[in-house]
Amino acid sequence: MTLERRGFLASVTAGAFTLAWSGRAEANAITGDAAPSELGIWAVVHPDDRIVVRIARSEMGQGTATGLAQLVADEMDADWTRVGIEFVAPHVNLAAKRAWGEMSTGGSRGIRASVDYVRKGGAAARAMLIQAAAAQWGVPASECTASLSTVRHEKSARWLRYGELAAAAGKLPVPTDVAVKKPSEWTIIGKSVKRLDTVDKLSGRQMYGLDVQLPGMLNGAIAQCPVFGGKLVSFDAKAIAAMRGVRHVLAVGDTAVAVVADKYYQAKTALAKLPIVWDEAGHGNVSSAGIATFVASGLDAAEAGIGLRQGDARAAIATAAKKIEATYGTPFLAHATMEPMNCTALVTADSVEVWVPTQNGDASLAAAAEAAGVKLDRAKVHKMLLGGGFGRRGQQDYTRLAVTLAKQIPGTPVKLVWTREEDIQHDFYRPITQCKLTAGLDAAGTLTGLHMRLSGQSIMAFASPATLENGVDPRMFQSASAEEFGYHAIPNLLIGHAMRNTHVPVGPWRGVNTNQNAIYIECFIDELAHAAGKDPLEFRRALMGRNPKNRAILEAVAAKAGWGTPLPAGVHRGLCQNHGYGSYVACVAEVSVSAKGDLKIHRLVAGTNPGFAVNPQQIDAQIDGSFAYGLSALLYGEITIEKGRVAEGNFDTYQVARMADMPKVETIIVPTGDFWGGVGEPTIAVAAPAVLNAIFAATGKRIRQLPLKNQDLRRA
Amino acid sequence: MITLQVNGQTRQVDVDPETPLLWVIREWLGMTGTKFGCGIAQCGACSVHIDGEVMRACSVPVGSVGTGKITTIEGLSPDGLSHKVQQAWLALDVPQCGYCQSGQIMAAAALLAHTPKPTDAEIDEAMTNICRCGTYNRIRAAIHSAAG
Incomplete structure (x- = not known):
């Protein structure tokens, strides 16, 4: 690190936007106190004992920043009440040869993929503080102990606070051979501490990307070609040139046009009146009906990629006493983050600076530099707190568009904000898939073979076709892979995918393919249990001998929910399990369906085994939240394509779950302490299948096409 | 010029009367705690109080507010935390x-x-x-x- 210390500290973060403290009595920013000291790259200690933990991942509500701070602070033996966080800026990480590691935040990896190196960072800081105290006292470091931000030498009854040691500790070399604590020694990891980033979210002070204000800043509104793959042909700038506040009307690349005005309201009002001609690139006749037929063609196609094969499923099913078949389907979905897409960019002749809510700071940096046509080391990215991510903000389209626009107004910062309609209609959607499942039961009702054929769109084929493995996208088999599938005792098994790609852009959506695959597998297993005349829990248990962790969480949740015990009249249960993002999860739903077909979800009991539970109350919050997101998809979620474009435009046509839709959620967290699993995504996959199986119990109807808004739930 | 009562203060803005209150609060008065989420009164991210009634500011023309007392999140409590x-x-x-x-x-x-x-x-x-x-x-x- 060659930067001057104080200057380096100031340059690590995006400014005062992102500093948060657990001690609420503290001012919410570093004031001009005596110089703080860096102890390695992860922790900064102030003379007044405040500790700032640096966070490389993005915080979008999932609580990763608080969890990561717990990991570092525990290894430091820090006083948690004086711990705060700051976010590392991507250009600072780049300049330091990516010392803080990967910044990309997705796949529920924030904690589980950083857990080793951030804990070592905390342990190194602790070792430096102890070394500094030992040197000051002239005693061996081995005689010193640390706790609550204090180093003690018991023999001489002396102690020093971390703040008093920080300056000397900061001058020591950073040890690299430190050991981390055993789980039994943890004092902060595993505790339900409060989040570190709450206070400013209660007062309106929290700054998001949408709230960026810079001197001389102009505001842009954008319209992209409504038909995917289409291009901008022309626009009539003169028609709106006289409107109040309008400064520029500019093409943005060859697919979009933007109005730039003094105020965003002026820009979007003028844009709505701008005459624009689009080239629909031949996609103007594509519809959801046509896409459905195309996807269905893969269900019986000869060619398919194989995800999992054992025994001979086709032969077993052909000779079975009883053959069962069903076809399921799920639609495209938009993310609809609460904060619409936005990015603020300032471009000069040889530099670019962006303020952006991003799940992937490294990718934002690369996208900004490329769009501005400047070298990577001339780009700066200020990561703003995200008003929701869910996978959408791992994409960098909105960064590129903002930079491409701002480049045409050099020296002037431009904040580009999308309307909700633009956000819904220009997403990277959860891919559409259908699934045909075929199975054979023997005379005793034992499952002898299962064939699962997926057909539909691949994210990998859209985003990075070069990484397909012999034409196969392995992520299509999430929760249906050799590692994650829960029923390996099925003797004959074949799981395949026929790729059917459309012109609609697709991308990761919280839980990605686990959502759809869990519905297909867990609802069909439920169908098989009923066909075999067996209890759905017992039928599953018999297939889970080789999957003890899947079975354990299913049994724990079933017990918690009182599976098999009487329910109030009209209330029925369904259950399911899944393994995704490293964690084992299960759910029991209790629902009733009225004579008119109205669904009421009374209660969801959920369980997760994430290996280790860093902050149980935040895991609880993520389960609750993932269910709200999963139930939105189950109840309402559907993006339809008409004339090559998205038909839905805002929350009136793209409805999502609200308070009244939300059932009571009870959670159990049963970490087995032998692996690190994810938290943000795993449980979303079990919300829908548990409810669908309960709907069958209530009505005798198998719902195989989502969302439920299109289905008649009246008793069969 | 339109005169508004916002968080106990009298504010004047030079703005078209049909401009939604949300954008006046955010862009003319510079208070960003009130959020934009949909623009059609669906999501409630822009909720403010006008004379104690909760309103979705994205769909309230500023010219219709008159002498109504507007409270935003910034004005809910003196310290932003004590309500x-x-x-x-x-x-x-x-x-x-x-x-x-x-x-x-x-x-x-x-x-x-x-x-x-x-x-x-x-x-x-x-x-x-x-x-x-x-x-x-x-x-x-x-x-x-x-x-x-």
């Missing part, structure tokens, strides 16, 4: 991303002002704001907690 709804939100760690929470808090404060002890059904009816992180159950618990 009983903010205290309950803090105690239960309600926010996740936090983007919708200004609106949720304003809606809850208005609900409790009119209905000091709301039932679950009354909460369902009043709290129609969207939260994509899914903090609904903690919001419900916090409202009950604030109601005492």
Whole structure:
């Protein structure tokens, strides 16, 4: 690190936007106190004992920043009440040869993929503080102990606070051979501490990307070609040139046009009146009906990629006493983050600076530099707190568009904000898939073979076709892979995918393919249990001998929910399990369906085994939240394509779950302490299948096409 | 010129009267705690109080406010933390991303002002704001907690 210390500290973060403290009595920013000291790259200690933990991942509500701070602070033996966080800026990480590691935040990896190196960072800081105290006292470091931000030498009854040691500790070399604590020694990891980033979210002070204000800043509104793959042909700038506040009307690349005005309201009002001609690139006749037929063609196609094969499923099913078949389907979905897409960019002749809510700071940096046509080391990215991510903000389209626009107004910062309609209609959607499942039961009702054929769109084929493995996208088999599938005792098994790609852009959506695959597998297993005349829990248990962790969480949740015990009249249960993002999860739903077909979800009991539970109350919050997101998809979620474009435009046509839709959620967290699993995504996959199986119990109807808004739930 | 009463202060803005109150608050008055989420009164991220009634500012033309007393999240309590709804939100760690929470808090404060002890059904009816992180159950618990 060659930067001057104080200057380096100031340059690590995006400014005062992102500093948060657990001690609420503290001012919410570093004031001009005596110089703080860096102890390695992860922790900064102030003379007044405040500790700032640096966070490389993005915080979008999932609580990763608080969890990561717990990991570092525990290894430091820090006083948690004086711990705060700051976010590392991507250009600072780049300049330091990516010392803080990967910044990309997705796949529920924030904690589980950083857990080793951030804990070592905390342990190194602790070792430096102890070394500094030992040197000051002239005693061996081995005689010193640390706790609550204090180093003690018991023999001489002396102690020093971390703040008093920080300056000397900061001058020591950073040890690299430190050991981390055993789980039994943890004092902060595993505790339900409060989040570190709450206070400013209660007062309106929290700054998001949408709230960026810079001197001389102009505001842009954008319209992209409504038909995917289409291009901008022309626009009539003169028609709106006289409107109040309008400064520029500019093409943005060859697919979009933007109005730039003094105020965003002026820009979007003028844009709505701008005459624009689009080239629909031949996609103007594509519809959801046509896409459905195309996807269905893969269900019986000869060619398919194989995800999992054992025994001979086709032969077993052909000779079975009883053959069962069903076809399921799920639609495209938009993310609809609460904060619409936005990015603020300032471009000069040889530099670019962006303020952006991003799940992937490294990718934002690369996208900004490329769009501005400047070298990577001339780009700066200020990561703003995200008003929701869910996978959408791992994409960098909105960064590129903002930079491409701002480049045409050099020296002037431009904040580009999308309307909700633009956000819904220009997403990277959860891919559409259908699934045909075929199975054979023997005379005793034992499952002898299962064939699962997926057909539909691949994210990998859209985003990075070069990484397909012999034409196969392995992520299509999430929760249906050799590692994650829960029923390996099925003797004959074949799981395949026929790729059917459309012109609609697709991308990761919280839980990605686990959502759809869990519905297909867990609802069909439920169908098989009923066909075999067996209890759905017992039928599953018999297939889970080789999957003890899947079975354990299913049994724990079933017990918690009182599976098999009487329910109030009209209330029925369904259950399911899944393994995704490293964690084992299960759910029991209790629902009733009225004579008119109205669904009421009374209660969801959920369980997760994430290996280790860093902050149980935040895991609880993520389960609750993932269910709200999963139930939105189950109840309402559907993006339809008409004339090559998205038909839905805002929350009136793209409805999502609200308070009244939300059932009571009870959670159990049963970490087995032998692996690190994810938290943000795993449980979303079990919300829908548990409810669908309960709907069958209530009505005798198998719902195989989502969302439920299109289905008649009246008793069969 | 339009004269507004905002958080106890008189403010004047040179703006077309049909401009939605949301954008006047955010862009002319520079207060960004009130959020843009949909623009069609669906999501509630822009919720403010006008004479104590919760309104979705994205769909209120500024010219229609007249002498109505506007309260935004910035004016709910003197320190941004001491209103009983903010205290309950803090105690239960309600926010996740936090983007919708200004609106949720304003809606809850208005609900409790009119209905000091709301039932679950009354909460369902009043709290129609969207939260994509899914903090609904903690919001419900916090409202009950604030109601005492």
